[in-house]
Amino acid sequence: MQAVLDYLDANYDRFLKELCDYLRFPSVSAQPEHAQDMAACGDWLLRHCRAIGLEAELHPTKGNPILVARTPRTVGKKKPHYMVYGHYDVQPAEPFELWKTPPFEPRVQGCNLFARGACDNKGQNFAHLKAVEAYLKTGTELPCDLTFVIEGEEEVGSKNLVPFIKSQRAALKCDTIVISDNGIPQKNLPALTYALRGIMAIEVKLTGPNRDLHSGLFGGTVDNPAMVLSQMLASLRDKDGRITIPGYYKDVLPLSKFERESFKRLPHDDTKYAKFLGVKALFGEKGFTTIERKSARPTVEINGLTSGYQGKGSKTIVPSWASAKLTFRLVPGQTPKKAQKLITAHLRKICPPTVKIEFGDNHGGEPYLVSPTSPAALAALRTLRLAFGKEPAVMREGGSIPIVVDFKKVLGADTLLLGLSLPDDNPHSPNEKFDLDLFKAGMRMGAYLWQELPKASAK
Numbered sequence: 001m002q003a004v005l006d007y008l009d010a011n012y013d014r015f016l017k018e019l020c021d022y023l024r025f026p027s028v029s030a031q032p033e034h035a036q037d038m039a040a041c042g043d044w045l046l047r048h049c050r051a052i053g054l055e056a057e058l059h060p061t062k063g064n065p066i067l068v069a070r071t072p073r074t075v076g077k078k079k080p081h082y083m084v085y086g087h088y089d090v091q092p093a094e095p096f097e098l099w100k101t102p103p104f105e106p107r108v109q110g111c112n113l114f115a116r117g118a119c120d121n122k123g124q125n126f127a128h129l130k131a132v133e134a135y136l137k138t139g140t141e142l143p144c145d146l147t148f149v150i151e152g153e154e155e156v157g158s159k160n161l162v163p164f165i166k167s168q169r170a171a172l173k174c175d176t177i178v179i180s181d182n183g184i185p186q187k188n189l190p191a192l193t194y195a196l197r198g199i200m201a202i203e204v205k206l207t208g209p210n211r212d213l214h215s216g217l218f219g220g221t222v223d224n225p226a227m228v229l230s231q232m233l234a235s236l237r238d239k240d241g242r243i244t245i246p247g248y249y250k251d252v253l254p255l256s257k258f259e260r261e262s263f264k265r266l267p268h269d270d271t272k273y274a275k276f277l278g279v280k281a282l283f284g285e286k287g288f289t290t291i292e293r294k295s296a297r298p299t300v301e302i303n304g305l306t307s308g309y310q311g312k313g314s315k316t317i318v319p320s321w322a323s324a325k326l327t328f329r330l331v332p333g334q335t336p337k338k339a340q341k342l343i344t345a346h347l348r349k350i351c352p353p354t355v356k357i358e359f360g361d362n363h364g365g366e367p368y369l370v371s372p373t374s375p376a377a378l379a380a381l382r383t384l385r386l387a388f389g390k391e392p393a394v395m396r397e398g399g400s401i402p403i404v405v406d407f408k409k410v411l412g413a414d415t416l417l418l419g420l421s422l423p424d425d426n427p428h429s430p431n432e433k434f435d436l437d438l439f440k441a442g443m444r445m446g447a448y449l450w451q452e453l454p455k456a457s458a459k
């Protein structure tokens with residue numbers, strides 16, 4: 001094991017260069033013009049995995065290829081099998097002008113590495129690859145078999161991954177899944193995340209007159225889709241931050257007293273948090289703390305809102321249509337299917353007859369909740385102690401990784417969420433970064449994990 005840790009130290013400069021190469025691919029899955037870059041990035045990853053000693057294949061899908069890389073299996077030895085999941089696709093980098101340096105030209109400043117995808121998810125996932133490289137290149141026996149599954153469509157809903165894991169059920173059958181695609185509260189406080197919120201994402205479009213109209217000549221005689229949409233959306237949430245859709249909270253499981261107490265032990269300061277986000281005051285559901293609201297309570301957000309004239313100067317029109325992209329974060333008890341039904345029925349009901357309502361693209365993911373005291377979870381906590389030299393926290397996370405629920409359903413395995421991202425890493429925002437101290441700690445975490453986790457499987 002010391003050889004593994006020494007290898008990680010000795011080769012750090014090269015690892016950082018390789019991560020920068022990985023980050024140079026603009027692998028933006030949401031934008032069709034990046035299809036070539038997606039393919040090139042997948043290809044780079046394939047070659048990289050082979051170079052570090054993994055048996056790797058790229059599996060084509062209807063969308064972007066999925067990389068599967070396995071540690072060489074020792075014949076005749078039955079070892080526990082774990083999967084490490086990650087994604088090589090990234091969010092769009094727009095608005096480009098807000099980046100201090102270009103998003104796909106990685107830049108190290110102090111202990112941070114800036115680039116789109118630095119933390120979400122290339123950097124975090126790369127730490128695991130490097131830990132395994134250290135085992136393979138030092139000839140240190142791994143007490144387990146590992147399979148990396150690194151997909152290219154996480155940021156757009158993992159639509160092709162679900163059929164893939166179903167078709168590869170036997171090969172991917174494993175004891176536990178490990179994901180580092182999430183956060184920790186602070187640099188000196190590692191954490192095991194035991195819950196994620198689910199998501200229901202939906203587009204709604206209202207159409208009024210059959211073309212944009214002169215607002216002086218026609219305004220006052222027809223309804224304005226932008227006005228109607230604004231009024232409808234505004235009514236989805238009340239002044240106490242509660243979603244107003246009838247029956248929406250019926251399935252929401254209440255937070256236990258025990259959990260609420262445990263949230264209080266996580267470091268948090270509302271004043272600092274507001275300052276960090278640049279807001280005058282915080283907002284959210286009344287009766288719940290900030291940590292509860294951002295990780296364990298339902299929300300509705302408008303992610304995008306489009307209508308009318310957006311160019312310079314003014315254009316006096318009644319727009320023909322208005323549309324919005326909405327996401328509802330879901331918590332244990334809720335399902336995207338049921339939420340979608342409630343949401344669309346409610347929007348149809350409150351939509352006046354003066355406009356036509358249509359629902360566009362949607363995708364969903366179920367919330368996830370597992371025990372933070374299972375043998376695997378305890379092994380993960382031991383790993384964090386060893387890798388960080390600090391007592392780890394347990395926490396819930398507000399973001400969504402829908403595939404973990406599919407992993408559970410299809411492969412029967414639970415997921416350990418071992419994040420390496422900090423609250424100011426800016427995933428999905430301009431100037432995304434990854435803390436290089438956490439890159440190093442993440443590699444050590446990967447190294448120790450394969451010692452500790454098999455002890456849990458042996459029980």
Ligand code: BES
Pocket residue numbers: 120121154155156157181182183196199365397398399400401402
């Ligand atoms: N890595 C994030 C999710 C995340 C971030 C989970 C921080 C926990 C903590 C992931 O790449 C992501 O952004 N997922 C999307 C889900 C989606 C597009 C279905 C999200 O949460 O918005």
Ligand code: MN
Pocket residue numbers: 091120155427428
């Ligand atoms: Mn993301």
